[in-house]
Amino acid sequence: MRLYPDPTASAVIEALAQTLGVRPGQVTLGNGSDEILAFCFQALCPNGVAFPDISYGFYPVYAQLYQVDIHTIPLRDDFTLAVEDYAGLGRTIVFANPNAPTGLALSRAQIATMLETNPGSLVIVDEAYIDFGAESAIPLLEQYDNLMVVGTFSKSRAMAGARLGYAVASEALIADLNLIKYSFNPYNLNRMTLAAGAAVLEDASYFEACAQKIINTRIIAKDKLEKSGYYCTDSMANFIFVSHPEYEAEVLQGRLRAEGILVRWFNQSRIKNWLRITIGTETQMDELVKIMDSITNK
Ligand SMILES: Cc1ncc(COP(=O)(O)O)c(C=O)c1O
Structure with missing residues (x-):
């Protein structure tokens, strides 16, 4: 050094x-x-x-x-x-x-x-x-x-x-x-x-496997959230962009925060009703989906 x-x-x-x-x-x-x-x-x-x-x-x-x-x-x-x-x-x-x-x-x-x-x-x-x-x-x-x-x-x-x-x-x-x-x-x-x-850069296959795992987790999380009445854009990133026709994104963010889950809400007019949710592990995403489902399907 x-x-x-x-x-x-x-x-x-x-x-x-x-x-x-x-x-x-x-x-x-x-x-x-x-x-x-x-x-x-x-x-x-x-x-x-x-x-x-x-x-x-x-x-x-x-x-x-x-x-x-x-x-x-x-x-x-x-x-x-x-x-x-x-x-x-x-x-x-x-x-x-x-x-x-x-x-x-x-x-x-x-x-x-x-x-x-x-x-x-x-x-x-x-x-x-x-x-x-x-x-x-x-x-x-x-x-x-x-x-x-x-x-x-x-x-x-x-x-x-x-x-x-x-x-x-x-x-x-x-x-x-x-x-x-x-x-x-x-x-x-x-x-x-x-x-x-x-x-x-030496380990291309490990890199590809990790990226693929995130893609797979994203697809599963999106599918489950859509079944719970959420709308998700067709994200090609390591996050999903999620909205619900009845529940305000800011309120959803607060509910998730109370459960210890941090998601991103943007206080900008066009995307005020959307949350950006980073893809975590499968277990983390299952927990997130469970909470989001319980909020909207009471
Ligand atoms: C679209 C986009 N570009 C660039 C960056 C910057 O990334 P970094 O400076 O860590 O390479 C980010 C980080 O969040 C990003 O979202």
């Missing part, structure tokens, strides 16, 4: 490039994907930024911090993102796929349409939750140099505390991000995180 870490993070970058099927020069790492996103807002939004009205809460925060002009585009009533709403915007686009907190995802073909209808603008696809069932946009990098994919080890790789995120894009865009990293903090990733990051 007395030595500074490798500023090029080459061991993790090489292993990650191989895992993702890209060249090492197309990858850079950040202190969590939040740092990568911050760099993007700081430097890659020359004509402003566009993002959905319901999405990751840090987008507007970074935009305000770096004084980037914001254009928010409402999701449709069913919370889907309509790619035609994003055509020819003339500014950088950022969105989470799957989205948070809705869990809904665009297909790779829909993302290709967005890239084609914004030829002069950067499109940043935040794939924080991609490993829980949605299609990654990474294969589109061969065809589109206006694409950047941002990812993280915090969710499917269960390393949120280590702070390790990444960007994958053309070599030119990655060189731009590296310029910022080296001007800000060349040692943005500590030695322990780099060692853990390289080690975790």
